[in-house]
Amino acid sequence: GSAAVSGETFTMRGSGADVWGTSDGLHYVWQQASGDFDIVARVTSVEWIHQWVKAGVMVRDALTANAAHGFMLVSPGKGLAFQRRVATGGDSTNTSGGAGTAPNWVKLERRGNTLTAYRSADGLTWTLVASDTFSFGPTVYVGLGLTSHDNTRLATATFDNVTLTAR
Numbered sequence: 001g002s003a004a005v006s007g008e009t010f011t012m013r014g015s016g017a018d019v020w021g022t023s024d025g026l027h028y029v030w031q032q033a034s035g036d037f038d039i040v041a042r043v044t045s046v047e048w049i050h051q052w053v054k055a056g057v058m059v060r061d062a063l064t065a066n067a068a069h070g071f072m073l074v075s076p077g078k079g080l081a082f083q084r085r086v087a088t089g090g091d092s093t094n095t096s097g098g099a100g101t102a103p104n105w106v107k108l109e110r111r112g113n114t115l116t117a118y119r120s121a122d123g124l125t126w127t128l129v130a131s132d133t134f135s136f137g138p139t140v141y142v143g144l145g146l147t148s149h150d151n152t153r154l155a156t157a158t159f160d161n162v163t164l165t166a167r
Helices: none
Strands: 002-006 009-014 018-020 023-025 027-034 037-046 054-060 069-075 079-085 093-098 104-111 114-120 127-133 139-147 155-166
Touching (some): 002 027, 018 054, 018 069, 027 054, 027 155, 037 054, 037 139, 054 104, 054 155, 079 127, 093 114, 093 127
Antiparallel strands (some): 002 009, 009 155, 037 155, 069 079, 079 093
């Protein structure tokens, strides 16, 4: 995969089998963060390669495929969802965030070991999707994730209004 920034727009291209089960395949652009924070982005477009192409904001405990993580995502075929693996090597779970496609806003709030996921149509009024407790260390990897759900094809997604705010 690849990632580029032009002004305030991030363009990602990535393949990967999926972010699901006990192991993930995706393209991930990240930075390390400690303490409490919010990550917000507007997913402006997601290319349809498969109904489960996924693009959104993610927090990972590590960069290994089986890491604990939370992923608030937009999928062109499945709508919005909060997917997560609360412990390294564990299985994934999903909470639907309802119907919708890009453009849509997504947000994850970290407070201690709790991640809370939200969606928004306008970036002002937020709807709670779900919250869960994770086995995170003090420093995590936070950023933008994209999987095409097809290891042989790259999907393209664009993001803007990306912010990481310490709380």
